[in-house]
Amino acid sequence: MLKNKGGILYLVGLIISIVIVIVLYIKYSEDPVIDEQVNDVKEVSSFDPEKEKELKAQADIFFTSISQVPKEDIPSNKIALGKMLYFDTRLSLDGTISCNSCHDMNTYGVDNLALSPGDTKELGNRNSPTVFYAHLHSMQFWDGRAKDVEEQAEGPILNPVEHNIPSGEFLAKRLREVEEYQTLFKEVYPDSAQPITFATITNAIGAFERQLAPMSRFDEWLDGDKDALSTHEKEGLKAFIDNACITCHNGPALGGSMLQKFGLYGDYWEHTKSEVIDNGVFDLSKNENDRYVFKTPGLRNVEMTYPYFHDGSVESLEEAVRIMGKLQITNELSEEDVKSITAFLKALTADVDDEFKQQ
Numbered sequence: 001m002l003k004n005k006g007g008i009l010y011l012v013g014l015i016i017s018i019v020i021v022i023v024l025y026i027k028y029s030e031d032p033v034i035d036e037q038v039n040d041v042k043e044v045s046s047f048d049p050e051k052e053k054e055l056k057a058q059a060d061i062f063f064t065s066i067s068q069v070p071k072e073d074i075p076s077n078k079i080a081l082g083k084m085l086y087f088d089t090r091l092s093l094d095g096t097i098s099c100n101s102c103h104d105m106n107t108y109g110v111d112n113l114a115l116s117p118g119d120t121k122e123l124g125n126r127n128s129p130t131v132f133y134a135h136l137h138s139m140q141f142w143d144g145r146a147k148d149v150e151e152q153a154e155g156p157i158l159n160p161v162e163h164n165i166p167s168g169e170f171l172a173k174r175l176r177e178v179e180e181y182q183t184l185f186k187e188v189y190p191d192s193a194q195p196i197t198f199a200t201i202t203n204a205i206g207a208f209e210r211q212l213a214p215m216s217r218f219d220e221w222l223d224g225d226k227d228a229l230s231t232h233e234k235e236g237l238k239a240f241i242d243n244a245c246i247t248c249h250n251g252p253a254l255g256g257s258m259l260q261k262f263g264l265y266g267d268y269w270e271h272t273k274s275e276v277i278d279n280g281v282f283d284l285s286k287n288e289n290d291r292y293v294f295k296t297p298g299l300r301n302v303e304m305t306y307p308y309f310h311d312g313s314v315e316s317l318e319e320a321v322r323i324m325g326k327l328q329i330t331n332e333l334s335e336e337d338v339k340s341i342t343a344f345l346k347a348l349t350a351d352v353d354d355e356f357k358q359q
């Protein structure tokens, strides 16, 4: 089952990449002007209206503004319940941690640690990704093993090095004893004889997570505000497209939709200096093609979600960008491109409203 799922997702990812590369190739070969621009960064630095129009047309192919993502109609009492659960340490065995311990709402949904300590203080083996925008991904976790944020939430609760809860039923029983939860769950799930179950707990947490998608300056630019990005950031966006970063980092989350090998042009640990070599999807599927395959992470808020990569092995965003240039694309990035791409990525930074933070 898993083996097939991983294989198919990988294949689909690969096919999408190939199609995008072909589309790009056709676009470029039709328009020699763009080719010249690639070779001469200075020429585009002014961003006259024509060039800006071209860049916008390209960006519209690969990205989606948050304003264009359909809003789900989720009742506000469900979101409030999800928020309460998200911050509640009763969701861990010894009552020491909550979702917020590793995915802190005050720090863009991460803890900024390479690896996170769980309920027993033991460290996990992968870096905590941000929960912001995670619902826009088509799969969850570094190896894509859960399909959505609701299914994902079961994982940390039952994980011995995270919340360390022995079973879903154990947690449901514990929360049934809390009077406030009895009332709130009944309001949100009125049709169930027993409203507090592991499924309703994770469903409510998912509802809260689905609200975490603030607008960034890049979205404002995609929506037509030309001044929302500086010239340097626009150069970075152009370099991001021209260097084929968009083959993997595209869509509304700038990633999160495909499994890809980390290290297409070299061994990743030589560059990241990772202490442990993580096999990625291979550990689930045992399929040789899945070795070192990971979910392409979304890049929104990447400025704030350091340290980088599945093991948090790299501290600096510039260095992460440089490594991507060495490992994932055919030509190494110039230092000029590393700088402008980094500037562009910083324009993706956006914080959630205070209502989602702990009061």
Ligand code: HEC
Residues within 6 Å of the ligand: 086, 091, 097, 098, 099, 100, 101, 102, 103, 116, 117, 118, 119, 124, 125, 126, 127, 128, 129, 130, 131, 134, 137, 139, 140, 141, 142, 143, 149, 152, 153, 156, 157, 161, 162, 163, 205
């Ligand atoms: C002890 C730290 C810790 C706690 C507590 C924790 N997580 Fe995580 N979370 C992680 C780590 C580490 C990963 C990545 C694991 C992997 O990919 O194998 C992760 C992954 C995720 C993802 C996937 C994001 C993506 O881009 O793939 C979501 C969503 C998430 N957690 C939500 C939650 C929720 C909701 C809770 C509370 C029920 C929670 N987490 C509790 C550490 C934690």
Ligand code: HEC
Residues within 6 Å of the ligand: 240, 243, 244, 245, 246, 247, 248, 249, 259, 260, 261, 262, 264, 294, 295, 296, 297, 298, 299, 302, 305, 307, 308, 309, 310, 311, 320, 321, 324, 325, 328, 329, 333, 341
């Ligand atoms: C072939 C697919 C692919 C291409 C092309 C690609 N990336 Fe990535 N990117 C990935 C994968 C997979 C990871 C996660 C690697 C890991 O940590 O295991 C990643 C991780 C990243 C990260 C770290 C994110 C984080 O939260 O840890 C950044 C930054 C990044 N990529 C930027 C870029 C830039 C800039 C380019 C273009 C120069 C690029 N990527 C091209 C697949 C790709």
